[in-house]
Amino acid sequence: MKALEALNxxxxxxxxxxYALIGILVLTVVESFESGDVSxxxxxxASRAMLKWSVPILLAGLGxxxxxxxxxxxxxxxxxxxxxxxxxxxxxLEWGPTAGIIIGMAGGAIGGLIHAxxxxxxxxxxxxxxxxxxxxxxxxxxxxxxxxxxNRTQSPNVPGVGxxxxxxxxxxxxxxxxxxxxLGSIADQEIFYLSDIANFSRGLMSEMSLFTVMALxxxxxxxxxxxxxxxGLRLRIAGEAPYAGESLGVDIIKRKYQGVIISGALxxxxxxxxxxxxxxxxxxxxxxxxxxxxxxxxxxxxxKPQGILAAALLFGYPFGVSLRDLDGSSTHALLxxxxxxxxxxxxxxxxxxxxxxxxxxxxxxxxxxxxxxLSDTAPDWLPNxxxxxxxxxxxxxxxQRLRMPAADGLVYRKGGS
Amino acid sequence: MALAIELIxxxxxxPGVLANDRVNxxxxxxxxxxxxxxxxxxxxxxxxxxxxxxxxxEGKMLVNGKEVNFASPSEAIDxxxxxxxxxxxxxxxxxxxxxxxxxxxxxxxGGRIDFNEAHRHLAEVADSYGLDVEAxxxxxxxxxxxxxxxxxxxxxxxxxxxxxxxxxxAVLVPQEVEELFRNLRELKARGSTIIFIDHKLLEVLxxxxxxxxxxxxxxxxxxxxxxxxxxxxxxxxVGSELPSPETTENTVTDTVALEVTGLTVLDEDKRPSxxxxxxxxxxxxxxxxxxxxxxGQGELIDAIVGTADISTGSISLLGEDITNWEVRxxxxxxxxxxxxxxxxxxxxxxxxxxxxxxxxxxxxxxxSKRGWIDRAGxxxxxxxxxxxxxxxxxxxxxxxxxxxxxxxxxxxIGREMTANPVVLIAAHPTRGIDVGAQxxxxxxxxxxxxEGLATMLISxxxxxxxxxxxxxxxxxxxxxxxxxxxxxxxxxxxxxYMTGAARSEDN
Numbered sequence: 001m002k003a004l005e006a007l008n009x010x011x012x013x014x015x016x017x018x019y020a021l022i023g024i025l026v027l028t029v030v031e032s033f034e035s036g037d038v039s040x041x042x043x044x045x046a047s048r049a050m051l052k053w054s055v056p057i058l059l060a061g062l063g064x065x066x067x068x069x070x071x072x073x074x075x076x077x078x079x080x081x082x083x084x085x086x087x088x089x090x091x092x093l094e095w096g097p098t099a100g101i102i103i104g105m106a107g108g109a110i111g112g113l114i115h116a117x118x119x120x121x122x123x124x125x126x127x128x129x130x131x132x133x134x135x136x137x138x139x140x141x142x143x144x145x146x147x148x149x150x151n152r153t154q155s156p157n158v159p160g161v162g163x164x165x166x167x168x169x170x171x172x173x174x175x176x177x178x179x180x181x182x183l184g185s186i187a188d189q190e191i192f193y194l195s196d197i198a199n200f201s202r203g204l205m206s207e208m209s210l211f212t213v214m215a216l217x218x219x220x221x222x223x224x225x226x227x228x229x230x231x232g233l234r235l236r237i238a239g240e241a242p243y244a245g246e247s248l249g250v251d252i253i254k255r256k257y258q259g260v261i262i263s264g265a266l267x268x269x270x271x272x273x274x275x276x277x278x279x280x281x282x283x284x285x286x287x288x289x290x291x292x293x294x295x296x297x298x299x300x301x302x303x304k305p306q307g308i309l310a311a312a313l314l315f316g317y318p319f320g321v322s323l324r325d326l327d328g329s330s331t332h333a334l335l336x337x338x339x340x341x342x343x344x345x346x347x348x349x350x351x352x353x354x355x356x357x358x359x360x361x362x363x364x365x366x367x368x369x370x371x372x373x374l375s376d377t378a379p380d381w382l383p384n385x386x387x388x389x390x391x392x393x394x395x396x397x398x399x400q401r402l403r404m405p406a407a408d409g410l411v412y413r414k415g416g417s
Numbered sequence: 418m419a420l421a422i423e424l425i426x427x428x429x430x431x432p433g434v435l436a437n438d439r440v441n442x443x444x445x446x447x448x449x450x451x452x453x454x455x456x457x458x459x460x461x462x463x464x465x466x467x468x469x470x471x472x473x474x475e476g477k478m479l480v481n482g483k484e485v486n487f488a489s490p491s492e493a494i495d496x497x498x499x500x501x502x503x504x505x506x507x508x509x510x511x512x513x514x515x516x517x518x519x520x521x522x523x524x525x526x527g528g529r530i531d532f533n534e535a536h537r538h539l540a541e542v543a544d545s546y547g548l549d550v551e552a553x554x555x556x557x558x559x560x561x562x563x564x565x566x567x568x569x570x571x572x573x574x575x576x577x578x579x580x581x582x583x584x585x586x587a588v589l590v591p592q593e594v595e596e597l598f599r600n601l602r603e604l605k606a607r608g609s610t611i612i613f614i615d616h617k618l619l620e621v622l623x624x625x626x627x628x629x630x631x632x633x634x635x636x637x638x639x640x641x642x643x644x645x646x647x648x649x650x651x652x653x654x655v656g657s658e659l660p661s662p663e664t665t666e667n668t669v670t671d672t673v674a675l676e677v678t679g680l681t682v683l684d685e686d687k688r689p690s691x692x693x694x695x696x697x698x699x700x701x702x703x704x705x706x707x708x709x710x711x712x713g714q715g716e717l718i719d720a721i722v723g724t725a726d727i728s729t730g731s732i733s734l735l736g737e738d739i740t741n742w743e744v745r746x747x748x749x750x751x752x753x754x755x756x757x758x759x760x761x762x763x764x765x766x767x768x769x770x771x772x773x774x775x776x777x778x779x780x781x782x783x784x785s786k787r788g789w790i791d792r793a794g795x796x797x798x799x800x801x802x803x804x805x806x807x808x809x810x811x812x813x814x815x816x817x818x819x820x821x822x823x824x825x826x827x828x829x830i831g832r833e834m835t836a837n838p839v840v841l842i843a844a845h846p847t848r849g850i851d852v853g854a855q856x857x858x859x860x861x862x863x864x865x866x867x868e869g870l871a872t873m874l875i876s877x878x879x880x881x882x883x884x885x886x887x888x889x890x891x892x893x894x895x896x897x898x899x900x901x902x903x904x905x906x907x908x909x910x911x912x913x914y915m916t917g918a919a920r921s922e923d924n
Contacts, residue, residue: 228532230529237508241509244506244516248519248521
């Protein structure tokens, strides 16, 4: 218990560091049980793929934050992301990658503007408006594709954006000069745990795309903008107590529009990162529901940027592992990780004397463990399902700790207090 | 003395209603000026006009001698006017500091809030007016009185010289009211002008220098507080004598209608919110439950009605154990409820009156027939309630939100009374309703008592409790800490039992 209290007193970044280190330790231990000869769970390829696949989820989650902090539920993130995939690809084909990023964001922002006009301007139910956008967006992109690309479902290949490798630590260049690859050399030593940390970290710092750098930078930028600036305080009052803001002369309508449009722009950026970075072309249905996963990350992350980052990495990890996992054995090992995680939840619930939670988490954990023992490979739908399962578990076991904006989802009418 | 505010012939119309009809108001700088009137007399509308929330249709407004036309509250704020709303305008999940600086944030380059400057200014304002707050506390952790202080600081932080307080004492216990009045006198001594809306006449007389009375949208009179009595004010407000909540002869019988024994209710954290409570209500008796809100009264009601799980103890109605009965069975056995929050628990606001009148009795004649809702029967029954209890409404088809608070409450009381309950649980039956409706509600309860109804009265209005009850029980931290005789107790003494300052010897 003392350890837990000490953990709670730490600054957030240190706490997350410790969680990450514990996570890698668990993965290292689980690896040693597996029959496979390579350490795939902590490989740099796994962590690099995790980061890459986390980017759209992170961007969509941050997009959701701006909207919901302003009190507008944005289930339309998925649709705005779809707009981003098409507009990003189109912009990149016509005028190059930088234009692709900007036009992709603009495409998503148009979706955001429509959502804002419907929900803020006309007081439409937020869910209905969001679902409408999710239905309209794929229709619009299919139409635009057949008109512009001459192919309803796909675009030609698009030019990608630049990459960046951290110098010194991961062997990146400085103005063309080679630098040492410290983490890589530690990884090659094959020391238990230490090499795993080094290899995993190296994956996070090498061959990062411009999208990854932007997405990661947006985490502290969002924390600063929403919690330390005038814009942020007024945005949050729109989501917490709009009539209180109104009574002090804050223009709530304007703030809500700003929040939802920024939300759309970030979802558009998320979409552009899929078509321009993950796939190299636009394709129908490319988002695969990642807008919804972004929304799940927003909830898991308790409407805070650092929480959304943690959630996005957590949700991206199964994708990262399964990508290189041709025989399904690494994904299979994840079942054991989940079983251990649930066991930890059970222990945590036991320290709080929450009996029903102990039983629930304990039996889930046992079920996962049995599944792990009785099977050799994991089904391929597992990585896609995991984010939702994790969010459900979070809602079951930690719902009291989640704190959504108080007026989130409520229709605001000027002078209607 | 100079006039801080002068309103001349202010008129405001809403569809079908003349809310303000050539209202005149003159408030001198540095005085506490009370505005009295029944609900619906136009006080709130007038204050919304003054605070820039609604424009007047006709008339002139002068602030410090200059004519003004506010398009929004921010313009009123710039003119030095601040408002403390009856329902606090605070965000629970933000800190005190964030709530205070909102809209007037000190910023550095890039829109960055200067938190150091904000802290300094807040401390300066709080210190100079003797208002004690913790800047970094979340508002959700504050008591009601503290929240009100935050609201006042919000105005002062903006350099507000003129404060409008809308029914500030409605949510406070007597000790908190005294604290508020101390703060207001301090503000006045430092030159602030205070406009104080209230309809509790004794409070008004205690704090105000002058009083303007509104009736049906018109100014009736402006008087000096020292020249009038409460009875004079009441007459000005309603045009008749002030009704009192007193009951007359003793109607208490020996038949125990409701008996609660050793009742304990646990909250989410497994702590007792109601702890080992035992009480009896006899036929023809009114048992008053006093207590600061949040001391277990709500949970006690829920347990008796059957909407909360109880941990230990038993409840019986006319000798029959109903501890494990469903809510509907209890209602049909004769438990009536006037809930504490009529908007959330008492009415379906967007449903017509006749549907509201059927609530809780929807399975019984005349509201239903052979398992179907009997529309004609329901409407006829609702019309009877409307007539008998004096609910002012054009017909029974209007949605219940269209009624004023007093008429909504009369409808709820009518609904419960016409079902001939054995026990009536009345929680804050006259909260937020005007003097006329208040008298009607009291009369209904008195009449039912005379006919043998057992009533449990939960109220924050101590005069009402003392006036109506045959016995008063005080709840504190979930326990009953005192059983008192209303004939020999003053509101002040009751207040000290309620805050736990005193405990009854024999309990």
